[in-house]
Amino acid sequence: MTLLSVSRLSKHFGGLAAVHQVSFEIKEGEIVGLIGPNGAGKTTVFNLLSGLFDPDEGHIYLRSREITGLKPYQKSRLGIGRTFQIVRPFDGMTVLENVMAPILVRQKDPGEARRLAMEVLEEVGLDSAASSFPRNLTYAGRKRLEVARALATSPAILLLDEVLAGLNAVEVSEAMPLLRKIRDSGVTLFMVEHIMAALMSVSDRVLVLDQGELIAQGTPAEVTANPCVIKAYLGEEETPRA
Amino acid sequence: MDLILQVIVSGLLLGGVYALLSVGLTLIFGVVRIINFAHGELMMVGMYLTFWLFHSHHMDPYLSIIAVAPALFVVGMGVQRLIIQPIFDSSALMKIFATVGLFIALQNLALMLFRADFRTIQTSYSMSTVVVSNISISIPRLVAFGFALILFVALYLLLRLTLVGKAMRAVAENRIVAELMGIRVQRLYLLTFGLGSALTGMAGALILPFTYVFPTVGSIYTLLAFVVVVLGGLGNMAGAFFGGLFIGLVESFSGVYVSPALKEAVYYVIFILILLVRPQGLFGKGKGTEEVGLK
Amino acid sequence: MKSRLLVLLVLLGLVALPLVYRAPFFLHMIILIFFYVALTEAWNILGLCGKVSLGHSAFFGIAAYTSAILCIREGVIPWIGMFPALLATYLGAVALAVPLLRLRGPMFTLASIAFSEVLRRVAMVWREMTAGAEGLTIPFTPGWHHLTFTTKVPYYYIFLLLAAGSVYIVHRMYHSALGHHLRAIASDEEAAQALGINTGRVQLLALCWSAGITGLLGVFYTQYVYMIEPEWAFSQMLFALQPALNGIIGGLGTIWGPVLGAVLMTPLGEYLRSYLGALQQGLNFFIYGLVLIGVVMVLPGGIISPLLVLFHPRRKEVDRTVSIGQGANE
Numbered sequence: 001m002t003l004l005s006v007s008r009l010s011k012h013f014g015g016l017a018a019v020h021q022v023s024f025e026i027k028e029g030e031i032v033g034l035i036g037p038n039g040a041g042k043t044t045v046f047n048l049l050s051g052l053f054d055p056d057e058g059h060i061y062l063r064s065r066e067i068t069g070l071k072p073y074q075k076s077r078l079g080i081g082r083t084f085q086i087v088r089p090f091d092g093m094t095v096l097e098n099v100m101a102p103i104l105v106r107q108k109d110p111g112e113a114r115r116l117a118m119e120v121l122e123e124v125g126l127d128s129a130a131s132s133f134p135r136n137l138t139y140a141g142r143k144r145l146e147v148a149r150a151l152a153t154s155p156a157i158l159l160l161d162e163v164l165a166g167l168n169a170v171e172v173s174e175a176m177p178l179l180r181k182i183r184d185s186g187v188t189l190f191m192v193e194h195i196m197a198a199l200m201s202v203s204d205r206v207l208v209l210d211q212g213e214l215i216a217q218g219t220p221a222e223v224t225a226n227p228c229v230i231k232a233y234l235g236e237e238e239t240p241r242a
Numbered sequence: 243m244d245l246i247l248q249v250i251v252s253g254l255l256l257g258g259v260y261a262l263l264s265v266g267l268t269l270i271f272g273v274v275r276i277i278n279f280a281h282g283e284l285m286m287v288g289m290y291l292t293f294w295l296f297h298s299h300h301m302d303p304y305l306s307i308i309a310v311a312p313a314l315f316v317v318g319m320g321v322q323r324l325i326i327q328p329i330f331d332s333s334a335l336m337k338i339f340a341t342v343g344l345f346i347a348l349q350n351l352a353l354m355l356f357r358a359d360f361r362t363i364q365t366s367y368s369m370s371t372v373v374v375s376n377i378s379i380s381i382p383r384l385v386a387f388g389f390a391l392i393l394f395v396a397l398y399l400l401l402r403l404t405l406v407g408k409a410m411r412a413v414a415e416n417r418i419v420a421e422l423m424g425i426r427v428q429r430l431y432l433l434t435f436g437l438g439s440a441l442t443g444m445a446g447a448l449i450l451p452f453t454y455v456f457p458t459v460g461s462i463y464t465l466l467a468f469v470v471v472v473l474g475g476l477g478n479m480a481g482a483f484f485g486g487l488f489i490g491l492v493e494s495f496s497g498v499y500v501s502p503a504l505k506e507a508v509y510y511v512i513f514i515l516i517l518l519v520r521p522q523g524l525f526g527k528g529k530g531t532e533e534v535g536l537k
Numbered sequence: 538m539k540s541r542l543l544v545l546l547v548l549l550g551l552v553a554l555p556l557v558y559r560a561p562f563f564l565h566m567i568i569l570i571f572f573y574v575a576l577t578e579a580w581n582i583l584g585l586c587g588k589v590s591l592g593h594s595a596f597f598g599i600a601a602y603t604s605a606i607l608c609i610r611e612g613v614i615p616w617i618g619m620f621p622a623l624l625a626t627y628l629g630a631v632a633l634a635v636p637l638l639r640l641r642g643p644m645f646t647l648a649s650i651a652f653s654e655v656l657r658r659v660a661m662v663w664r665e666m667t668a669g670a671e672g673l674t675i676p677f678t679p680g681w682h683h684l685t686f687t688t689k690v691p692y693y694y695i696f697l698l699l700a701a702g703s704v705y706i707v708h709r710m711y712h713s714a715l716g717h718h719l720r721a722i723a724s725d726e727e728a729a730q731a732l733g734i735n736t737g738r739v740q741l742l743a744l745c746w747s748a749g750i751t752g753l754l755g756v757f758y759t760q761y762v763y764m765i766e767p768e769w770a771f772s773q774m775l776f777a778l779q780p781a782l783n784g785i786i787g788g789l790g791t792i793w794g795p796v797l798g799a800v801l802m803t804p805l806g807e808y809l810r811s812y813l814g815a816l817q818q819g820l821n822f823f824i825y826g827l828v829l830i831g832v833v834m835v836l837p838g839g840i841i842s843p844l845l846v847l848f849h850p851r852r853k854e855v856d857r858t859v860s861i862g863q864g865a866n867e
Contacts, residue, residue, distance in 0.1 A: 050731060076733035084731075090724035092790070093717070101721040102732035104714035113714070153733050277643040329834055335589060335642055339785050340833040342591070346778065347826025353819030457819070461773070465654065468647050507658040510651040517640060517648055 002063075003028040003188050004049075004157055009058035011044055018044040020212040022058070026157065031179070031189040033199045033220075036209035037232055042192045043085060045209070046159050049190075050082045051075040062156070077105065081155030081187075083146040085162045089134035095145055096121065096130040102152040117152060123185075124148045124178065140171045147182075157188040164195050172198050200224065208232070244376050249494050251377055257490020258387035259449045263463060264470035265397065265482040266442035272414040272477030273434040276326060276337055280345035282464030283352075284439045288314055288446025289455040290352060296363045303363060303447050304385065310447045311440045318439025319432045326435070327428065345460065352457040360454040368451050382451035389448050393441060394483060401479070410434055414477060442467075462506060469513040472521070551697055555690050564689040570803045571696035572758060573783060577795035578703040579750035580780035582743050584789045585707075585716065587723030589642060592649030593751050594777040595656050598770035600626045600752030601759045605673050606666060615684040619756045626752035629656075630744050638740045650773070657771035672766025675759065684760045692761050699757065703750050708792050710746070719743055723790060751776075774822070779806075782825060786832045788839025797841050 004026040011019040019041045026032050034042050047053045049060060051072035060068045067075055090098050099117040100110070107113045121127040124144045126137075134142055143163055150158055160179075164172050172195060179202055183189050193199040200206070200220040208216040208223055210232040216223055223229055267281045288310050295301040295309060325340050370381040401407035412420040413430055421427050446455075470489050474481020489509050496508040555564065576593075583590050603622035607613040637648045660667045667673065679687045686692060710716045718739045721729040730736050755776075759765050769775070779802075780795075787798020802825075809821030836842060 052727070052731070072727075072730040073733050073735045076731060082731055084728065088725045088728040090721045090728070092724050093720055097717060097720075101717045101729070101734065104717050105733040108714050110712055110714065110717075149732060277647075279646075325830060325834075329837075332833075332837055335587065336833050336837050338589065338643055338646065340830050342778075342781070343826045343829030343833065345826070346782075346829065347823050350819035350821075350823035350826060354817050354823060357818070461650075465647070465650060469651075472644070472647075501662055503662045504658055507655045510655045513651050514637070514648055514655075517637065517644060521640070521644070 001028050002026070004190070005061040005064075006049070007059045007061070009045070009048055009060065010056050011041075011048055011053060012056055017212045019048065019055075022209070022212070022214045024207055024214060024217060026188060026190055028156075028188055029183065029186075030204045031183050031191065031202055033203035033206040034190065034192045034209060035194075035196070035199065035206060035223075039211075040209040040232075041212040042209055043161060044212075046082060046161050046192065049075075049159060050080055076102075076153050076155075079154075079156030080159065081150040081153045081157070082159035083143075083150050083161055083163055085165070085192075087142045087146045089142060089145055089149075091134055094131050094133055095126060095137070098134065098145060099148050099152045102149055105153070120148050120152050123151065123181070140167055143167065144178075147178075151182065151187070155187055157190060158182065160189060160191040160193075162192055162194065164193055164198055176202055245498070248377050249498050250491065251379060252383065253491035253494030254487055255379070255383040255387040255490070256494060257487035258390035259445050259486075260466060260470060260490050261483045261486025262390040262393055262445040262448070263442055264467045264474070264486050265394065265479055266438035266440075266445070267467045268471045268474070268477055268479065268482045269397075269410075269441070270435055270438035271471065273410050274322070274326070274431045275417075277334070277341070278321075279338060279341040279464060280321070280348055280460070281442065281467050282460035282462065283345050283348035284314060284318065284442040284460075285446040285449075285463045286352060286455065286457075286460040287317060287348065288443030289450050289459070290356060290361075291443070292447040292450050293356075293361050293363055293455060296365075302365065303451055304389070307389075307444050307447050310443045314443025315436040315440040317443075319436040321439070322432050322435035327431070345464070349457050349460055352460075356457065358457060360456045362454045363450055365451055380452060386448035386452070390445070393444065397441070398479065406430075406433065465510065465513075466506075469509055469516075472513065473516055548701060552694075555693050559688075559690060561689055564693050566804060566807060568689060568692055568696050568761070569807065570800055571693075571700040572754065573779065573799040573803045574700040574796050575696070575703040576751060576754050576776065577780040577783040577787070577799045578700075578707050579747050579754065581784045581789065581791075581795040582707060582710065582747040582750075584784055585711070585723065586719040586740055586743055587642065587790070588638065588740070589646050589781065589789075590649040590747075591646050591773070591777050591781055592651070592653035593747070593780060594771045594773055594775070595649070595653035596626050596630060596748040596751040597755040597758075597776040598653070598656055598660065598767075599629050599755070601755035601765055601770045602660060602667060604756040605675060605759050605765045608675060609673050614682060615756055615760055616682075619753065622756050623749055623752050626748050626755075627745060630748035631741070634741075634744050634748075638737065638744065650777075653771055653773065653777060657767050660767035660771060667767065670766060670768070672764055672769075675763045675765075677763065684757075685763070695757060696761075699750075699754060704792070704796060706746065706750070707795075711792050715739065715742060720790065782829055784839075786828065786839060788841035788845075791839070791841055791845070794839045794841040797844075798839065801840070 002025050006025070007023050009019055009022045010017065022045065034045065036042055044053070048055050051070055051074070054069055058068070059066060062078055062080065067078060070078070090101065093101070096114065096117055099120050100113045103113040103116050104110065107116060118127060118130065121130055124147055126141065126144050126148060129137060129141060134145060137145065143166075147160070147163060164175055167175065176198060179189060191199065191203070203220055205217065206220050206223045207214060208226070208229050215228050215232060216226045218226070263285055266284070267278065270276065270278060291310050291313060292303050292306050295306040296303060301309075321344065325344060326337065329336055329340055367381050371378045372381060372384070373379070401411055409420070409425050409430055412423070412425060413427055417427060466489065470485040471482060473488065474483070474485030492509045492512065493505045496505040500508060554567070580590065580593050600622040603625045604615050604618040607618040607621060608615055637645055640648060661669055663669070675685065677685055679685055681691070718729065718734045721732075721734060722736050722739065726736055755770070783798035783802050784795045785798070786802060787796065788794020806821060806825070809824060832839065
């Protein structure tokens with residue numbers, strides 16, 4: 001059943017249309033990828049979905065409920081979680097406290113929140129680092145923390161903004177099962193990624209954005225064969241697909 | 243009618259000096275990206291220096307600019323080198339605390355050296371006025387305005403035409419790229435802080451003939467400079483100029499039509515309103531909005 | 538728990554102290570320390586979310602004047618007068634600060650200064666209410682009813698209660714959901730919003746607590762000094778900068794940092810003022826300024842940060858305050 005529905009979403013910055021008339025749907029339990037060349041508007045779409053920006057045009061629906069103009073904290077409470085491309089941990093708080101913060105929005109008792117936070121940390125494999133500070137974690141660790149915090153909001157859909165960026169091959173291969181595990185626990189995933197192999201291997205469907213417009217959507221196989229997609233990435237020249 | 247014109251003229255002339263005071267702040271902010279809570283104290287130092295030169299050496303205030311400018315230049319560089327640079331990588335909040343510490347230290351240093359009395363200087367022309375079609379223009383204010391205008395033009399030319407000026411603008415635009423282009427950013431910060439402080443100190447020298455200096459005067463000027471700079475847009479030179487004139491007018495009008503005791507209060511209220519309604523200022527081009535917290 | 542026992546012992550000791558020794562100057566010193574502990578903790582509540590106010594004198598003054606005016610003109614005893622005083626403080630805090638809390642650190646600080654300065658001038662000019670610069674005097678009618686006393690001892694216990702109360706409030710707040718959210722906002726406000734935290738409401742709550750306690754102190758302290766006039770009630774140095782200084786030097790955003798700051802700086806300040814101040818007016822605050830610069834450079838987490846490492850060896854690194862404001866700012 002449809003979880004997230006976006007209709008004719010548009011956002012302009014000055015004269016530039018960052019996102020133009022984008023419409024798509026995401027069903028519950030899917031892992032959907034969002035790709036496109038740099039500057040295509042992917043992060044802007046995320047920012048619009050999570051409420052950091054308000055769209056100039058268009059509507060966003062979560063389970064048929066209109067959430068278009070709501071503030072970020074309201075959208076979060078309704079079930080939209082997101083990670084940031086450049087991680088933004090709470091530097092002055094321990095890893096555990098970082099995860100407790102979003103939990104404490106709903107669960108006021110700190111003791112119970114601590115317990116729940118540890119559960120989330122175990123799920124992402126950071127439980128041993130609970131009393132460290134974010135700056136003491138490895139880069140991969142901080143990315144996991146970012147995911148853990150977003151998970152702690154009990155989201156219906158998790159927007160992952162280049163969560164694999166900067167990870168080495170080993171770390172990427174460790175992240176894949178984690179993503180599947182998160183989806184299996186009931187969270188729908190919507191991911192922006194540049195690491196194609198990883199994205200294609202884990203996604204059920206892929207959306208392609210170019211210069212603010214949605215130019216293709218389909219299964220990974222369909223999208224990689226799509227000539228418009230190839231043109232967007234590689235330009236006009238004919239390039240035979242290997 | 244005459245009264246209104248009189249008020250306008252006084253306000254504009256005063257505004258010129260305020261503009262000069264504020265352009266120093268906006269220059270420093272634009273390039274070094276620091277909010278200096280001790281900015282008004284720099285003006286105070288300039289004023290006290292002028293005062294001392296006048297009373298010990300009978301130096302005319304406008305002549306003492308020759309001494310005040312380099313002195314404040316050095317002081318400014320000192321502040322940047324000794325206080326700002328060592329903590330450059332800490333959070334903005336820590337840098338603010340450091341400048342607050344500096345403001346407290348300077349204010350009380352003045353108290354120690356000069357006592358709490360209100361001081362001013364009386365030159366032969368302090369009370370002179372020139373009368374133009376029923377409006378009496380005070381000579382010291384006119385001279386101050388003239389100097390301020392000249393310095394503004396000089397600053398503008400410096401920024402547009404000289405290599406140093408262009409380097410400053412480059413760093414203000416994008417520090418990282420400027421550094422990659424070979425600009426020695428730390429050295430530039432020193433120069434900018436020095437220049438900004440010199441301008442501010444000169445404003446102090448110019449204003450002393452028609453106003454008082456006392457140890458806590460710095461706080462008033464700091465707040466004033468920030469009001470002007472926020473009004474005109476952080477980092478915006480032209481904004482500082484017109485903002486300065488505007489605040490000069492506001493103060494002049496408030497002093498006459500509201501109450502002399504409330505003249506600063508009026509522009510403080512304007513300040514708060516601007517922050518609420520249009521934080522990028524009347525002329526802001528958005529460069530400093532992230533500092534103001536525009537959402 | 539060892540630390541709780543220690544705190545209890547210290548409290549008991551403080552309660553028993555006047556029974557043993559009650560030299561007026563000594564008691565005055567301790568009262569002053571209690572006052573500044575409470576004031577600094579109150580200021581620190583806003584500091585928890587990374588907002589530095591240098592205009593808390595506004596809240597002090599509003600409450601002090603409201604209570605004093607009601608007492609002198611209408612004969613309302615301060616125990617009752619403190620409620621309208623607090624109401625006036627909240628109105629001031631809410632009306633102006635709610636929109637201002639959207640601002641980033643430095644602009645908020647500037648706005649807070651402007652706010653207090655406007656009020657100070659208004660108090661000067663509004664003679665019918667405040668008697669302007671002449672000031673008002675609290676009538677001396679000794680007794681708990683009128684909250685004025687012949688000896689310092691009752692004041693001692695009142696301020697001890699206020700100090701202990703404010704530390705307790707900050708302690709509870711720190712460990713509560715509100716505390717975690719404030720600290721999250723201090724690190725990165727936008728990230729906090731993305732995680733469901735209603736940053737506007739959370740900061741407003743913090744401001745109300747902060748302003749409220751400050752206002753309460755304004756009411757009681759006026760009863761202690763008997764006189765109120767605009768330069769004093771809205772004094773930037775005494776009620777805006779001093780708590781900020783104490784808090785920063787002690788350790789911004791921690792529970793005990795403000796206590797440490799107040800306990801260290803208050804006697805130091807008094808000593809400097811009596812001995813050096815007589816020598817050279819301004820020397821004491823000059824030294825304050827230098828100390829502040831020094832602390833920022835050497836110990837940005839405040840004096841408490843090395844101590845926290847001692848008490849919490851499990852923590853690998855405790856340098857919380859350096860990162861306040863670092864989030865998306867620089």
